[in-house]
Amino acid sequence: MHIDLTKKIALVTGGGSGIGKGCALALAEAGTLVIVNDINPEAGHDAVIELKKQNLSAEFIEADVADDKSVQILASTVRSRYGKLDVLVNNAGFNLFKNLRETEPTEWDRIMNVDLRGLYLITRAMLPLLDTAGESSIINIASVHAKLTISNIAAYAAAKGGVVALTRSLCQELGPKGIRVNSVSPGFVHTPLLERWLASEPDAAATLKKINGYHPIGRIGTVADIGHLVRFLASNKSSFITGTDITIDGGLTSRLMH
Ligand SMILES: NC(=O)c1ccc[n+]([C@@H]2O[C@H](COP(=O)([O-])OP(=O)(O)OC[C@H]3O[C@@H](n4cnc5c(N)ncnc54)[C@H](O)[C@@H]3O)[C@@H](O)[C@H]2O)c1
Structure with missing residues (x-):
């Protein structure tokens, strides 16, 4: 399937590493100008240098997705430079392997602030730009932990469950504006x-x-596996897909333990 995203502008949060970096590459390869956001400027700049070495279009903007002021500055920079946003990949996140007793309230709050509230802040700030673009696409990176999980990862599982629920509700709200909203749930x-x-x-x-x-x-999985799915969801080849969560886990969660 040939996917052409020429003239599209995409923002990938946490794009300096891992899945975000894989998504940035997959989108840029299809012709998108990718804005790589990260809280870590070194990782973000390095990711952009790697893309530019391949003659792909990218720039880095530093921001903490959990900080409203930082997100507002990011949004106004995107507005002044591009005036629209076609694709938003809400990817920035991290996990915490701790049982509930050992999870400090500050740790709980940080997981929620980055993995869930960050999506709310970024999406809210970018809405006018997504609206201007028309036929835009939001892709939220959730996790298989939103549905099936293990012990000692409660805060992360709760945040990712929230991401999937947020996706469903936002799809209702933004569908009439031509904005599709989906989530992707990777396994390992x-x-x-x-x-x-x-x-x-x-x-x-x-x-x-x-x-x-x-x-x-x-x-x-590889980051390219996730990038290819995100590129499809960003494109008009997926124009009838919205409000859904796509598991991408190599069959991991099909397995019945015995
Ligand atoms: N790796 C996996 O197996 C896996 C599985 C399922 C879901 N995920 C999800 O995929 C996403 C990316 O994970 P990854 O494995 O690529 O992690 P990673 O640690 O390799 O990359 C995450 C990037 O996000 C950035 N980041 C962290 N907090 C940020 C903030 N507040 N603002 C802006 N940027 C921030 C980091 O600096 C880093 O560059 C996360 O949401 C994670 O929960 C990962």
Whole structure:
């Protein structure tokens, strides 16, 4: 399927690393000018340099998606430079492996502020620009933890469940304006976030082998796997898809444990 996103403007939050970086590449390869946002300026700048080396169009804008002032500055910069936004990928996020007793209120708040409230702040600030673009698309990166989960990850699971619910409601609100809203729920994806978790395991190689084996297709996901789906959802090839959550997990959550 040929996807052409020439003349489109996209914003990818947390685009300096992992899934966000993969989405930025997939969108830029289709002709989009990609605004890479990240709280980490080094990662964001490096991601843009990598894209530019491939003759792709990108620029970096630093912002913390959990901070309203920072988000307002990001929105006014996008407004003054481009005047519209065709694609918004709400990707910035992180997880927390802790049981509820050990989860401090500050940690709970930070997860909620970045993984859920950040989507609200960014989407709200970008709405006029998405409206101006017409036929625009919002893609929220949720997680399989929104539906099926494990113990000791309550704050993250709750935030990602919120992302899927927010997606459904926003689809109702924004459909009449021609704005589609979907979420994507990855399972295990090889990113720096996953690397950090593997590094905390007693034997990272053995753990990776074990989790690869959980997947009917024998491997965990790549950032390109997620980028390709996001590019499709950004394009008019998916013009009748809105309000849905697409699981992308190599069959992980089809599995009945026994
Ligand atoms: N890796 C996985 O297996 C996996 C699975 C399901 C869902 N996800 C989700 O995908 C998204 C990306 O995860 P990843 O694995 O690529 O992580 P990552 O840590 O590799 O990248 C996340 C990026 O987001 C940025 N970021 C963090 N907080 C931010 C903030 N407040 N404002 C702006 N940028 C911020 C970080 O600096 C980083 O560059 C997250 O929402 C995560 O929950 C990841």
